[in-house]
Amino acid sequence: AYNFSAGPAVLPEPVLRQVQAELLEWRDERASVMEVSHRGKAFVECAAEAERDLRELMAVPDDYHVLFLQGGATTLSALLALNLARADQTADFVLTGHWGEKALDNMKPSLQVNVAASGKAGGYTGIPPRGDWALTPGAAFLHYTPNETIHGVEFHDIPDAGDVPLVADVSSNFLSAPLDVSRFGVLYGGAQKNLGPSGLAIAIVRKDLLGRHGRELPPIFELLNQAKNDSMFNTPPTFAWYVLGLVLKWLRAEGGAAAMGERNRRKAANLYAAIDGSGGFYRNPVDPAARSWMNVPFFLPDEAREKAFLKEADAAGLLGLKGHRAVGGIRASIYNAMPEAGVQALVDFMADFARRNG
Numbered sequence: 428a429y430n431f432s433a434g435p436a437v438l439p440e441p442v443l444r445q446v447q448a449e450l451l452e453w454r455d456e457r458a459s460v461m462e463v464s465h466r467g468k469a470f471v472e473c474a475a476e477a478e479r480d481l482r483e484l485m486a487v488p489d490d491y492h493v494l495f496l497q498g499g500a501t502t503l504s505a506l507l508a509l510n511l512a513r514a515d516q517t518a519d520f521v522l523t524g525h526w527g528e529k530a531l532d533n534m535k536p537s538l539q540v541n542v543a544a545s546g547k548a549g550g551y552t553g554i555p556p557r558g559d560w561a562l563t564p565g566a567a568f569l570h571y572t573p574n575e576t577i578h579g580v581e582f583h584d585i586p587d588a589g590d591v592p593l594v595a596d597v598s599s600n601f602l603s604a605p606l607d608v609s610r611f612g613v614l615y616g617g618a619q620k621n622l623g624p625s626g627l628a629i630a631i632v633r634k635d636l637l638g639r640h641g642r643e644l645p646p647i648f649e650l651l652n653q654a655k656n657d658s659m660f661n662t663p664p665t666f667a668w669y670v671l672g673l674v675l676k677w678l679r680a681e682g683g684a685a686a687m688g689e690r691n692r693r694k695a696a697n698l699y700a701a702i703d704g705s706g707g708f709y710r711n712p713v714d715p716a717a718r719s720w721m722n723v724p725f726f727l728p729d730e731a732r733e734k735a736f737l738k739e740a741d742a743a744g745l746l747g748l749k750g751h752r753a754v755g756g757i758r759a760s761i762y763n764a765m766p767e768a769g770v771q772a773l774v775d776f777m778a779d780f781a782r783r784n785g
């Protein structure tokens with residue numbers, strides 16, 4: 428079966444097999460990775476290896492912290508608001524879907540916010556034209572969501588915010604293609620979807636941005652404390668961190684971000700061509716310039732046929748295609764772990780279904 432679920436996680440099969448093989452006895456520990464101390468040599472090495480691999484795969488410059496945290500992207504957005512700005516500073520937001528709105532809600536209690544642009548009026552089917560963004564001069568940061576998982580809207584370039592640090596939630600497009608980390612103040616996201624099981628969130632933070640917020644924070648909310656303690660200020664999610672490490676090794680073996688980007692571009696092109704070439708049977712409402720390579724929502728002529736599509740697809744081994752309840756329809760999530768053969772199987776199924784039901 429091919430898993431088109433939006434997550435929590437969709438992981439490469441070889442990684443899942445390795446986890447299964449090592450579950451009872453990990454390395455030379457005679458115990459499971461879940462049972463050994465996070466301060467012991469074996470786990471500390473495993474954690475450091477994952478950080479090294481992530482830094483190498485994303486070419487993270489030395490002046491960035493890489494933090495491994497808990498609470499998902501949602502908690503992290505709230506922590507970033509507390510850590511990156513004083514309460515009287517303004518953060519700008521560009522909203523292109525549900526998750527940008529949610530980040531705004533989580534950040535709003537901790538600083539001043541300005542919605543510089545929003546695609547809401549257009550049903551989140553594109554990126555508001557750059558010329559219309561009402562940016563705040565000297566803002567603490569500009570927050571946006573490079574890939575909106577539910578609406579299927581993705582930036583294929585990096586917006587220019589001048590000297591204002593960009594803070595980007597890359598939960599659903601982490602390492603899906605090469606990205607110039609040095610253009611960002613912060614890249615963050617839940618590790619689930621592209622990088623590992625849920626339970627782990629990752630923040631790549633330019634070092635000079637931390638410790639300037641002027642607030643008294645509980646020590647556990649102070650990201651500098653995590654940075655100073657190699658993300659082990661408290662017990663980290665060790666199992667998720669270990670699986671992340673395996674996914675990163677798989678990514679390296681597959682050719683890294685460049686190879687992923689090429690593969691993901693081909694996968695998306697194949698699927699959108701099937702939608703656009705269906706004579707209107709399938710329909711994706713997103714501006715072609717902003718179509719996501721990771722999450723592809725589409726609709727059939729009516730709900731009855733969508734229901735039949737989902738049922739037959741599942742029986743054919745094409746899983747997890749139901750659209751998010753906020754937008755309905757179908758959604759094919761085609762993260763890094765989805766092979767090209769999986770997308771081809773979906774495309775073939777779509778053609779056959781349209782022939783029989785058009």
Ligand code: PLP
Nearest residue numbers: 499500501526576596598599617
């Ligand atoms: N941001 C994006 C882009 C997402 O896709 C998701 C989850 O799907 C989230 C944030 C929420 O992440 P979490 O559940 O880890 O808080």
